[in-house]
Amino acid sequence: MVMVEETRKGPWTEQEDLRLVCFVGLLGDRRWDAIAKVSGLRRSGKSCRLRWVNYLRPGLKRGRMTPQEERLIVDLHARWGNRWSRIAKRLPGRTDNEIKNYWRTRMRKTAQEKGAGTSSPILSSSSSDNPGEEDSHELHGGGGGAPVTPLDQTWNETAPLGRSESTFKEPWCYSGDSLWKIDDDDSDFGLAVPTVDFPAPATTMEGNPNPIRFPLWGYSS
DNA sequence: AATAAAGACAACCGCAGTTCG
């Protein structure tokens, strides 16, 4: 008789989170199937990725959207429609899931208002698709104080050393052996400019063949 | 104080695109 190990579903526990963070550190943020298998987490690779992207990834903001972010979402949705991941790339620290959820809530509210007689430009935003079109007002982490969670603390501890936490909430990324900063004028990422050498390996992850990249948004190799 | 409604957030599912042997 072959025992098939059951895949866990539902909310993640703190232990699972910590384990996932640890194995992403070891294997990188690409090989989700391998992470799922090697880590012993009884989760699918898909589930691991989702958890990482939407919750554990460093530099994520929590809490309500700022008015600037709201405006940007409205604007970008008018241009691109439901291209959530694309929109999310313009809002550092926000995930596509978060934006999607925000938009749905907003849509519902607006639809109700509309039913009551008020109209809003929000609903008129059809899925116009204008790839390549640039917007001029990028947001760079302007948002304010997200509460510090236990996981933030974990990140502070496991993040590569010699950098303050705030460093990783800026548009930086780590590739190879250098820390890169995403240029403010970077139109559709990829125009990252190298800035500082990065001390590798991180001492908290000694022997780590695949250092963690910080952060993950707006980076292309 | 209890409860219903609304809002916010987290997670799963299915499909399409990409990668790799």
Add this chain to the structure above:
DNA sequence: CCGAACTGCGGTTGTCTTTAT
């Protein structure tokens, strides 16, 4: 070139929290 496996995205649903009555 082809097929299998993997990854990423968007849609949807479930659950928890907050607010109003």
